[in-house]
Amino acid sequence: MVVSVYAPASIGNVSVGFDLLGAAIQPITGELLGDVVHVKVCHPLPSHQVDNTQTHQVSLLINGPFADKLPVEAEQNIVVMCARYFLEQVTKQPYQLELALDKNLPVGSGLGSSASSVVATLKALNLAFDDVLCNSDLLKLMGEFEGKISGEIHYDNVAPSFLGGLQLMLTDLEEVSSSIPAIPNWYWIVAYSGHSLSTKTMRSLLPKQCALQTSLEAMQRLAQFVHASHSGNAEMAAKALVDVIAEPARAEAIPGFVNAKQALQNIGVLASGISGSGPTLFAVTDNLALAEEAQTYLEQNYVESQLSGFSHICKIDNQGCRSIDTADQKE
Template structure:
């Protein structure tokens, strides 16, 4: 193939209690990317749509571009040229893994055009380099699920150890993105560097409970475990109406509700599609009470990861 068009999905990271270790992919939104081989050495970005001109066209400063550059260097093909068109189908700074979707789309497309020299899982370190460019930290809780699909656990970063968990087919995610922006770097900088032993034990119990609840499956256990006593109390102050929106989700049948990634998007999990849609409306109404508009996305847990569109 000389060119390819791919889609990479948005993600929910942290998933309440699992800061930097949990993440899952959703069906929408996401990013589309067209990658073409070129006779000219280097990676060039022709245009980016949907970013309001905010993202860099220089490949080495762009999450998709740097992921491809690092991939080509690793396989010894840095003389291969590429041209790229990127279409952002989700808001920037949304807490939905926007930078991760771009980097995953880029390296996945490049691997396809080069004849798949690496397995999909082995592309993860290059996608993580895109995250380093975006926020200064090469975390994997967005790129992991976007690349591999499903619900993932990052057990370790050194060495990198990623586990995919089976999730109930009836589990649905509701994501509401309010029309405000939270900078990822700011959201990380406000976090405490030390936490109490009591909160650590509580959080560890919830992490273990959520894994067990997903695998059994046990919806009541999932609900009891979707509690974050470390990160959410701090980051929630950056999101207007957070408590009201969360309570609205729970009152309308959600198993749990918390911040998606670093915010401002909020997610909820429900045990059927009808409830997930009702929860979404209630959450949007909570933001609308103070004049904040929002988008709502409802989907099952995306098991596919990136896909070829043409």
Template sequence: MSISVFAPASIGNVSVGFDVLGLSVKPIDGTLLGDVVSIVQADKDSLSVIGEFSNKLPGNVKDNIVWHCLTLFNKAMAQAGHNTVKLALTLDKRMPVGSGLGSSACSVVAALEGLNQFYQQFNNTGFNQKKMLLMMGEMEAQISGSLHYDNVAPCYLGGMQLMVPDANIISRDLPQFDDCFYVMAYPGISVSTKAAREVLPAHYNRADLITFGQNLATFVDACHRNDKAQAFSVLTDVVAEKYRQHLLPKFIEAKQYLVSQGCLAVGISGSGPTLFCVVDDEAKANKFAKWLKINYLQTETDGKNYGFVHVCKVDNQGACVIENDT
């Protein structure tokens, strides 16, 4: 048997919720913006890496996070008393590394959910949602250096997820605004999560802490009351943006333009360099997407442009099986 699982891109932080808020997104044109992991039973464990951004990953597959996911999953299966078999995994790396779109989370979620779905069908074993999230968080922490679920949770569960300080719950689903469009512009350069975290201050002043708490609380309240105007009026980043924006060429100018043109909100997706802007009109979304293609995408040092712009909606499904051959 074989199975393929797709894991979608996500906006980490969503400006107002540093490390505690994440939103899963999908392009309205049907593009699979995320990673795919395919799994088939084999004579030995193996990993192949394909896809547009595969050349940005370690050459040794045993250094790949998907291989580490296989190791972790097999260990968890053994601890639970479940049998495993040898598997051949293929990672279709469709997400740029260091994009701020949850690239590592996509690989982690697609791999672990693919393994779980495989074994559920193969021998009726596997793990529940809570155990899966814990493993996904553990893998993500390996890469970024700290445990946070703001990419893996929405990537796995879909929708907008609020991380809560309860290991038995981990994440709560927040209501979203279904008429909103999220224009995602990846300029074609990479920013490592580790580097983006290192520019942040070790301590914050009291005024910023008060503003952060007030804005996040107001945003969550507005989501539950379906008050779009209130929600996006506080969608600002007082924790990271002012320290990270210098890492993102053209971000300041792009944000100024988009805000002046009536966007509901503009921010950095995760640690960047992807910019996202929010509108509630499809024509405006397409207009801003065209502007960003011209004014925000950049050329890498190898002379190529790896950037893209997608008009997206909220992805309420999260990780899903896209091919299943039993």
């Protein structure tokens, strides 16, 4: 039996929550914006078939529009790394796995590309092994492997991609994140320019220290956004969405971002910012016609189609990762 799991794209930071806040998104067209992993678990291997150098035998087939951006060698792919580590945690019996990855998110896009692959892989494996790990343990594994890509563990992409919705990261060792109610009538426009930016490089641009006043404003804005979201105060939530730490340091390093942000403000969106470490830009509005106007501008002035850029009008995806019938996937 083949288990197929989809993990949605995510907006990391959401302006006010650097490494602390993330949102899973779903295009309003219904198409899937995220990676899909297919897992087939073969019977446990007889001892005489076990390779002395590899306890488990794992193969990987990669498809999708961004497959060519991944390492050719399967053992260098985080999907295979995830599979091997998962098996080491849950069984002493050697297995043979056949994996397939539909790579639908561009690498280095700021849409949680690596997180989507990690979440889909570990969720699919856990389902294939009869939910041997609870959700909290599974989420911690996801964070650990996301850290292998970015250089340090943070959950603002893996938590929303796994659990759905808006997720606020916690310091409690038992609970990694807490769900925040999203403003229901907001549209989230995302535009990937087509450029690829290294998360590690973009993190290196951040200030090593912040002035006390800047830190206080950042905390106030995050607190205001969380309070407004829980109370359903859309106007207050929108006013809070200003990044005073990461965006000022990164904006000039993202081609076209500064001009696009100003143009979106002129169009009348409620707020805009950098998704994750970029170059994807996000904007929010409560008006579909205005969202379409903003998307048209971004398609014409920010998205570079020759570089496989794209844009979507989205809503918050409250489901998170889930099993899918591959026949349900839309082109």
